[in-house]
Amino acid sequence: MQSIVMQNTAMNENWMASVTDVTRFAKRLCLGMSLNAWLLVASSAQAEMMDQFHFSGFATLGAGKLYESEAHFIDYHEAWSFKSDTILGGQIQFQASDRWAVTGQVVARGFNFDNKSDFEPVLEWLFTSYQLTPETRVRAGRLRTPFYLYSESLEIGYSYPWVRPPVDAYSFLLSPLSHFDGADVTATFDAGFADIDVQVFAGVTESEYFDFNIQINTMLGANLVARWQDVTFRYGATFVDTDASSVALQPLIDGFNQFAVIDPIFAEIASSHKTESEWFQYHGLGIQWEYQRWTFLSEQYAIIGPGKDFSNDAFGWYISVSRQIGAFVPYAVVGYYRNKFSDEIENLIEQSKLIVVPGAIPSLDSLRQVDASVAQGFNEHGNTYTAGVRYDFLANAALKLEVEYFDSTAQLRGNISGSASQDAWLTTVVIDVVF
Amino acid sequence: MAALLSKFRISHLLAWLLLWVSLTVEAEIAIIVHPENPVQALSERDIKKLFLGRIRMFPGTTDAPIVVDQPAGTAVHSVFYSGFINMEPEKLKRYRASYLFSGQGMLPLTVDDALQVRDYVASHPGAIGYVNAEIVDDSVKVVFKVSDR
Numbered sequence: 221m222q223s224i225v226m227q228n229t230a231m232n233e234n235w236m237a238s239v240t241d242v243t244r245f246a247k248r249l250c251l252g253m254s255l256n257a258w259l260l261v262a263s264s265a266q267a268e269m270m271d272q273f274h275f276s277g278f279a280t281l282g283a284g285k286l287y288e289s290e291a292h293f294i295d296y297h298e299a300w301s302f303k304s305d306t307i308l309g310g311q312i313q314f315q316a317s318d319r320w321a322v323t324g325q326v327v328a329r330g331f332n333f334d335n336k337s338d339f340e341p342v343l344e345w346l347f348t349s350y351q352l353t354p355e356t357r358v359r360a361g362r363l364r365t366p367f368y369l370y371s372e373s374l375e376i377g378y379s380y381p382w383v384r385p386p387v388d389a390y391s392f393l394l395s396p397l398s399h400f401d402g403a404d405v406t407a408t409f410d411a412g413f414a415d416i417d418v419q420v421f422a423g424v425t426e427s428e429y430f431d432f433n434i435q436i437n438t439m440l441g442a443n444l445v446a447r448w449q450d451v452t453f454r455y456g457a458t459f460v461d462t463d464a465s466s467v468a469l470q471p472l473i474d475g476f477n478q479f480a481v482i483d484p485i486f487a488e489i490a491s492s493h494k495t496e497s498e499w500f501q502y503h504g505l506g507i508q509w510e511y512q513r514w515t516f517l518s519e520q521y522a523i524i525g526p527g528k529d530f531s532n533d534a535f536g537w538y539i540s541v542s543r544q545i546g547a548f549v550p551y552a553v554v555g556y557y558r559n560k561f562s563d564e565i566e567n568l569i570e571q572s573k574l575i576v577v578p579g580a581i582p583s584l585d586s587l588r589q590v591d592a593s594v595a596q597g598f599n600e601h602g603n604t605y606t607a608g609v610r611y612d613f614l615a616n617a618a619l620k621l622e623v624e625y626f627d628s629t630a631q632l633r634g635n636i637s638g639s640a641s642q643d644a645w646l647t648t649v650v651i652d653v654v655f
Numbered sequence: 656m657a658a659l660l661s662k663f664r665i666s667h668l669l670a671w672l673l674l675w676v677s678l679t680v681e682a683e684i685a686i687i688v689h690p691e692n693p694v695q696a697l698s699e700r701d702i703k704k705l706f707l708g709r710i711r712m713f714p715g716t717t718d719a720p721i722v723v724d725q726p727a728g729t730a731v732h733s734v735f736y737s738g739f740i741n742m743e744p745e746k747l748k749r750y751r752a753s754y755l756f757s758g759q760g761m762l763p764l765t766v767d768d769a770l771q772v773r774d775y776v777a778s779h780p781g782a783i784g785y786v787n788a789e790i791v792d793d794s795v796k797v798v799f800k801v802s803d804r
Contacts, residue, residue: 274761278752313761318712318719318781323758345758351719354712363758372757379753408709410700415709513743544745612745615727654752 274313278654280377282306282330288644293626294392295331296646303330303338305383305650307375311345319351327375333395334428344399360403366419366443367394368504368519369454374398377652381515381549381610383622386538388555388604389504389519393534396427396434397460414448435463437497443504454506464495464530472594475587483575489568489591491529498526513544528564532598535560549610554603557628561598565591602628617653624648683788684735686799687773689780692718697798703740705783707750708760713783722763723772723784731769735785739801 282305286296294304311325325345330338347361364372370385371394377383384390402423409416420442426435443456476490506519517540525531538555569588578585608622626644686702688694694713697705704710705720712719725732727744736747755762766772772784777794791797 276755278756309756311756315761318717321760325756325758347758349758349760351711354710354714354716357711359758373753376752376756379749379756408704415700415704417709544743547745549745612748615748654755 272315274315275311276313276655277308277310278376278378278652279309280305280307280375280650280652282383282648282650284646284648286644286646288642293644293646296648305377305648306330307377308339309344309375321349323347323349329375333392333430355409356405356407358403358405362399362401363404363421363423364399365394365397365425365439365458366404366421366441367397367456367458367502368521369506369508369517371398376654377620377650378616378618378654381542381551381608381620382540382553382606383608383620383648383650386519386540386553386555386604386606388536388538388557388602389521391534391536391557393429393559396429396432397425397436397439400425400436400439402439411446414446416447417445419443419445431468432464432466437461437463441502450510452506452508454504456502456504458502460500460502461497462495462500463497465493469493469530469594472587472591476591479576479581479584483572485568485572485575489565489572492565492568493530495526495530498529498531500525500531515542515544516540517542525562528562530565531562533560533562534558538604547612549612551606551608551610553606555606556601556603558601559598561595563595565595600629602626604628614653616655617651620648620650620652622648622650684731684739684785684801685788685791685797686783686785686801687776687791687795688713688783688798689776690794690796691780692783692796692798694798699739699799702799706740706763706785707742708754708762711760718781721779721782723775723782724763724765725769725772725785726765726767729768731785731787735801 281302283300283302284296284304285300286293286298288298295301296304307327307329309325309327311323314322316322323345324343326341327344328339328341332338332340332342336342343362344364345362347359347363349357349359351357364374366372368389370380370390373379374385374390400421400423402421404419404421406417406419409418422438422440424436424438426433428434438461439458440460441456441458443454446453473490473493476486479486480490501524502521503524504519504521506517508515508517510516518537520537521535523532523534525533527533534557536555536557538553540551540553542549542551569592572588576584578588604624604626606622606624608620611619613619624646626642626646628642628644686697692713693716697714701710701714705713706722706724708722725735727748733744736742736744740747742750751762754760764775766775769786769790772786773790773792773795776782776784783798785801788797788800788802
């Protein structure tokens with residue numbers, strides 16, 4: 221990337237020289253001193269301005285094969301396919317002054333968790349930053365949500381050893397909250413024994429996750445990173461005021477509303493199929509220790525919902541061990557994830573059975589049965605075991621080969637049918653580049 | 656015959672010279688800034704933060720640094736980052752990719768060699784670089800010597 225910048229500089233200088241020639245020629249044509257001066261100022265200002273632009277990009281070309289016909293994982297299946305991990309990103313940075321800069325980044329993914337078509341570009345970053353002091357910076361605009369250690373560089377495969385950050389923590393459920401529109405302040409402190417970074421942020425966002433519409437009315441968060449010698453510690457907490465609803469649940473809502481004339485409990489069941497302005501908490505704890513050429517890394521998180529309506533609590537962790545051996549980085553990861561769906565719907569259904577006993581209205585019985593199993597379907601847990609190797613075959617490119625084993629009841633692709641335990645093996649090969 | 660011998664001697668001498676230079680590089684790296692930079696000295700910690708982009712102004716000023724780097728794979732780059740910054744070059748590449756694409760800021764400017772670092776720093780008031788201390792002259796100001804620590 222820097223070489224491109226240098227080339228740009230050289231090109232601008234040539235171009236500037238030729239403009240200067242033109243202006244000399246213009247002078248000879250007696251166009252007048254003022255125009256000449258104006259042209260010179262304009263051309264050098266333009267050349268300087270081009271120096272202030274930096275273009276860069278990243279890409280991942282991935283291929284994977286899943287050894288299990290029943291399970292799904294980001295659209296991988298039993299035949300080799302190439303889209304699920306394939307990503308292309310481009311970035312422009314503009315340094316306006318010592319203090320001001322503007323950054324924009326667009327990412328196109330081969331697989332999306334919403335209704336976007338494949339490789340449709342998404343604006344993930346667009347912000348202006350202002351450096352208040354050597355230690356303090358403000359950013360405003362569109363930013364990535366900094367839930368965990370790798371949340372802000374989730375798609376930059378080149379920046380981490382694995383094919384993708386451990387799915388047990390970097391859950392796809394977080395994908396609708398991957399960016400927000402708002403602001404953050406970052407400050408770095410010298411605490412003697414350690415360097416401490418503190419970030420606070422606030423914003424709003426809205427997005428889709430399969431058939432769910434998700435609106436974030438307010439997001440507030442803070443995180444703290446402490447580094448001393450070979451150890452990095454991170455804690456982050458994010459509080460999110462959430463609206464969520466799904467068109468797929470509408471038939472159930474309509475179904476229960478039909479029985480609202482019998483008893484208000486059925487209207488209550490119906491309204492429990494939405495989340496309206498309810499606060500969710502996201503907590504993440506990370507620790508990394510670098511010992512000689514070994515890296516030990518673990519993150520643990522808890523998502524705490526309101527405990528009612530259409531909400532969940534989730535918990536998970538992973539432990540990763542890797543070692544640098546020349547240009548190779550072999551690694552192993554173990555992870556765990558558990559999602560507990562709010563039991564309010566099931567409790568209300570049980571209560572309603574005291575009001576309208578089973579057998580009284582057959583259509584209500586089947587509605588209650590279907591709904592209870594849908595709610596149950598969101599309760600899931602699973603383990604993953606991953607082993608792989610990264611090989612840096614060029615200065616800006618890495619090849620990775622990874623095998624991952626899932627032992628999980630998780631709905632890895634977001635479908636809400638069945639929750640029997642599923643085993644699956646996934647083999648992935650990717651090439652990550654930065655340019 | 657005499658010519659061959661002198662050729663041999665010259666190449667021999669060159670080899671010794673190269674070895675001596677590389678040893679000197681390992682022994683002494685100078686952190687240099689423009690002579691007009693108000694900063695007189697930098698702490699080891701400040702230098703690490705400047706080269707890793709964790710502070711974005713020279714301490715005690717409002718001037719943004721232009722961090723000038725030498726190419727990865729050169730001896731001085733390895734010694735500077737592995738030995739002084741405490742980040743192995745392989746890890747540095749990953750760190751820089753993450754830094755660049757996670758909205759942290761811009762990467763250092765990489766020039767071809769130490770002489771270019773010195774010339775760039777000498778002609779840009781905001782620049783900071785690291786070079787073999789042997790090539791330092793009056794055109795730049797030394798704010799830290801790695802052997803000092």
